[in-house]
Amino acid sequence: MAEKPRIKVPKEAKKGEVVEIKTLLAHPMESGLRKDDAGALVPRKIINRFTCEFNGALAFACELEPAIAANPYFQFTVRLEESGTFRFTWIDDDGTAIMADETITVA
Amino acid sequence: MVAPTAKEKKMGALSRRAALALGLGTAAALAADPARATPGEADEAIGKFTGGKAAEPGPITIDLPEIAENGTAVPLTVTVESPMTASDRITDVLVVADGNPNPRVATFRFTPMSGRAEVATRIRLNATENVIVVARTGDGRFFTARKEVKVTIGGCGG
Numbered sequence: 001m002a003e004k005p006r007i008k009v010p011k012e013a014k015k016g017e018v019v020e021i022k023t024l025l026a027h028p029m030e031s032g033l034r035k036d037d038a039g040a041l042v043p044r045k046i047i048n049r050f051t052c053e054f055n056g057a058l059a060f061a062c063e064l065e066p067a068i069a070a071n072p073y074f075q076f077t078v079r080l081e082e083s084g085t086f087r088f089t090w091i092d093d094d095g096t097a098i099m100a101d102e103t104i105t106v107a
Numbered sequence: 108m109v110a111p112t113a114k115e116k117k118m119g120a121l122s123r124r125a126a127l128a129l130g131l132g133t134a135a136a137l138a139a140d141p142a143r144a145t146p147g148e149a150d151e152a153i154g155k156f157t158g159g160k161a162a163e164p165g166p167i168t169i170d171l172p173e174i175a176e177n178g179t180a181v182p183l184t185v186t187v188e189s190p191m192t193a194s195d196r197i198t199d200v201l202v203v204a205d206g207n208p209n210p211r212v213a214t215f216r217f218t219p220m221s222g223r224a225e226v227a228t229r230i231r232l233n234a235t236e237n238v239i240v241v242a243r244t245g246d247g248r249f250f251t252a253r254k255e256v257k258v259t260i261g262g263c264g265g
Contacts, residue, residue: 018222031231033208033263054220061216062226067207067263069180069229076215079191079222 007088009102013080017106021052021060024073025090025098031066047072049091055084080106143233149205153241156201156214157249162241165250169240170227178232178262187224187242187250191217197224199243206236208263231262 008022025047032044044066051061059078072090083106090098153162166188175181189197196219202212215226224242232238239253 031263057218057220058216059218059220060226063214063216065209065211065213067204067209067212067231069231069262073227073229075184075227077222077225078220 005088005090005098005100007086007100007102009086009104012105012107015081015106016079018077018079019104020075020077021086022073022075023050023052023088024071026071027090027092029066029068029070029072033066045093047090048093049089050074051089052076052078053087053089054078054080055082056087059086080104082106143206144208144210146205149203149210149237149239152203152211153201153239153251156199156241156243160247160249162249162251164252165242167240167242167250167252169238169252169254171238171254171256174257174259175232176259178234178258178260180229180262181232181256181258182227183230183238184227185215185225185240187240189224189244191219191221191224193219194245196221196245197242198245200224200226201241201243202230203239203241204230204232204236205239207231207233212238232256232258233261233263234258 003026006024010019013019027047029047030042030045032041034042036042046064046066048064050064052059060076064072083104086102088100168186170184171181185200185202187197187200197217200215203210204212212230217224235257237253237255240251242250
């Protein structure tokens, strides 16, 4: 999981503005239903949860099932009242948390 | 009825066995693909989300292609009309695909910071099936909408 998540957040916004955020993480989202070349089931290994916090407060979250496509992509919105930092977290089935931060200036 | 001869008995047994085998084969062929959830499973996932409450048709837009040639990554956008204020907002949105091996797809959690009850992602669809969206409001009401997608190549198995 060396690859950095790709995140699109505007650099600045007006107070009260609803900004659009796009995130993409490189991850196979192994469903647990796929068979390898030898015919054995490949064990499930997915990102089962994704969260977006802003200045420590939860802004958006989701629980994911194997029906989310590989390289999970999310686009959602956040209304901003102040400058601050987004913290994005992806939780893998193996317990690993992948985190990334982005800052935004709100005037 | 004349008592069957030993030979007839044997034939009868054979044909019964053949019929049974045929019947089983046909039943297996007719039975839903084991990789496909039954409608009951989708209903169960929805029932768990709503706590058994009925969901009424609501202001939900499901943006999905009519035909998905490749089921491994089908773009989905869900928009629920809502003022998204602290007192009047959508809190949770469940997405279910009733023909997938596991009908649950995702549950999205919105907050008073969300601004809009809108989310886009890419999902796996196994076959031609319904994508069902259920939204919960802050005051515990449920809205639902569904859309059928025709899938050319399934995106769940091998």
